[in-house]
Amino acid sequence: MEDEASRIEAEVQKRLSVAIAQQQATFAAMMEQTMKNALGGIDQGTAALHEERKRLEVELDAAQALRTKAEQEGEKMAAESFEKHRRQYEEAIRTALLRDLTRLHIEGAKTTPDIMKWLNVDRTFVERIREVVNRVDKFHSKDSPAPKLEGNPRLRFVDEGRSGVIYFESSVGSFDMWWEMGYGALAIVAVPSSNDWELKTSMPREKRMEVLNFIGEEVVRRQTYKGSFIIGDDVITIYSE
Structure with a gap:
């Protein structure tokens, strides 16, 4: 069981390292495009306004210095961004x-006590996965009835590429949730x-699981063709099936 x-812990750390590298690459690409746009604008200005050549040269030098600084700080920015949500990432990957x-054990007709012993998980976790296996077909299409x-x-989705915000809005309480794609799943919320x-949330604690199940x-x-989800301590993990 310890082995x-x-x-599992080694695999979590391995996937965290890959996730950090992916974020660093994303930051670097974004900064490079931003600098290209800035430099392009300056080049156009130099051609169109020759009399301001010296002023634009100063701006060009400043933009190049900014690019150098951004490249130097890109890795630090990516690491800080990752650390901000590290707890959610680790939970999502481990989950x-x-x-x-x-799920493999369940589909292999293994008993709940055996799965609990082999994977060192509690009964609630195993039963949640059994529920996932049983309810996959419930969400076969987006025409299925909305939960009550x-x-x-209602949920309002804001998409910012590979991440964004989901707003839960109701007459008894409202709050927002950051989401991001990946980390061993389709997305984490x-x-x-x-x-x-x-x-x-301004809602009683005993309503938490009911609200999270709704979410x-x-x-x-609304966002998958045939998906499922698992509720954890800090995240809801969304799967494509």
Whole structure:
């Protein structure tokens, strides 16, 4: 059991390293494009306004200095961005690994006690995966009925490329959730922890799982073809199936 836990932890750290590298590459590409745009604008200005050549040369030097600084600080920025959500990333990757292993055992007709022992997970986790396996067909199309919840809630999605924000809005409480694609799943959605729930949502703590189930079902219904989800301590992990 300790060997299995060590292998899972090693795989989590491996995938975290890959995720950091991907973020660094994304930051570098964004900065390079920004600098190209800036330099392009300066070149056009130099051609059109020759009399301001010296002023534009100063601006060109400043832009080049900014580019150098951005390249130097790009790795630091990517690392800081990653560290900001490191807890959610680690949970999502670990959950994805355990989810895949648990699902394989379930589909292999293994018992819940055996799975709990082999993977060092609790009964609730195994039963959640069994629910996922059983309800996949429920979300076969986006025409499936919307989940029900008091307060006439709705989700509003803001897409910023590979990440964004989901707004939960209802008459009894509203809050926002950062989301990002990947990390062992289709996407992860950061949600208020049990300790922070009442402060961040203005809703009673005993309603947390009901609300998070609504969010998970609605995200799957509207954003996937045939998906599923798992609710964790800090994230809802969305899968493509």
